[in-house]
Amino acid sequence: MVLSKSPWAENLGFILEAAEKLQAKGEKVAVLHIQDAIIATTMSEYCNRLVDSNVEVYALKTDCEARGLLEKVSPKVKLIDHKQWVKLMMAEHDKIISWTS
Amino acid sequence: MISKVLFVIKSPPYGNSKAGEGFRMATAMIAMDVLPQILFVEDGVYCLVKNQKAESVGLTSFAERLRTLADLVGLQALSDSLFQRKLKLSDLDENYNVKTLAIDEAAELIAQNETVITF
Numbered sequence: 001m002v003l004s005k006s007p008w009a010e011n012l013g014f015i016l017e018a019a020e021k022l023q024a025k026g027e028k029v030a031v032l033h034i035q036d037a038i039i040a041t042t043m044s045e046y047c048n049r050l051v052d053s054n055v056e057v058y059a060l061k062t063d064c065e066a067r068g069l070l071e072k073v074s075p076k077v078k079l080i081d082h083k084q085w086v087k088l089m090m091a092e093h094d095k096i097i098s099w100t101s
Numbered sequence: 102m103i104s105k106v107l108f109v110i111k112s113p114p115y116g117n118s119k120a121g122e123g124f125r126m127a128t129a130m131i132a133m134d135v136l137p138q139i140l141f142v143e144d145g146v147y148c149l150v151k152n153q154k155a156e157s158v159g160l161t162s163f164a165e166r167l168r169t170l171a172d173l174v175g176l177q178a179l180s181d182s183l184f185q186r187k188l189k190l191s192d193l194d195e196n197y198n199v200k201t202l203a204i205d206e207a208a209e210l211i212a213q214n215e216t217v218i219t220f
Contacts, residue, residue: 004116005116006116006144008143008144008186035115036115039113039144039147039186042187062157062158065153065154065157066114066115066153066155066157066158067115067147067153068150068151068153068154069147
């Protein structure tokens with residue numbers, strides 16, 4: 001799942017539930033946060049819940065740097081660059097849910 | 102002519118151009134001898150976080166413009182919005198000298214102005 005909106009403008013509860021249910025059905029789920037969605041990766045409770053459900057949590061490092069939030073990102077989050085983003089989407093997962101508008 | 106203007110910035114930085122456009126408009130007003138007030142609420146408070154590197158995503162930082170606005174008209178932020186986002190004053194750029202307002206003070210600020218423009 002790719003998220004781009006601020007968690008304050010998004011229904012985080014739905015995203016958490018969707019990710020958890022997909023994971024429980026046997027899918028390998030990863031949530032990538034880009035643009036304003038990186039704000040969510042500073043919320044430890046949200047990140048812990050995803051990781052506890054075996055969902056991988058990623059954030060685009062440059063978007064964290066742009067907003068001055070790199071140091072506030074939860075240690076549970078894997079920071080990636082653009083090359084790793086492409087690899088994550090094109091090689092490591094069969095399906096992409098772009099939850100960005 | 103309207104002379105009491107309040108800008109309410111509620112959009113986070115860099116995901117879209119809203120906040121940046123608000124700062125541009127505020128700067129233009131100052132050039133026309135109208136001194137607006139600026140209040141950051143909701144996700145707008147993220148505009149005030151220090152050590153932003155907008156150039157890392159190919160955008161121009163508005164930190165310098167914010168510093169100028171801080172010097173000329175001052176910057177204010179709703180304390181509840183900072184608290185909800187777990188942002189402390191030490192997380193904000195010290196050059197902005199941000200003044201925090203309680204919700205009652207923010208309401209009073211809105212009531213005092215003839216025009217309120219949100220971005």
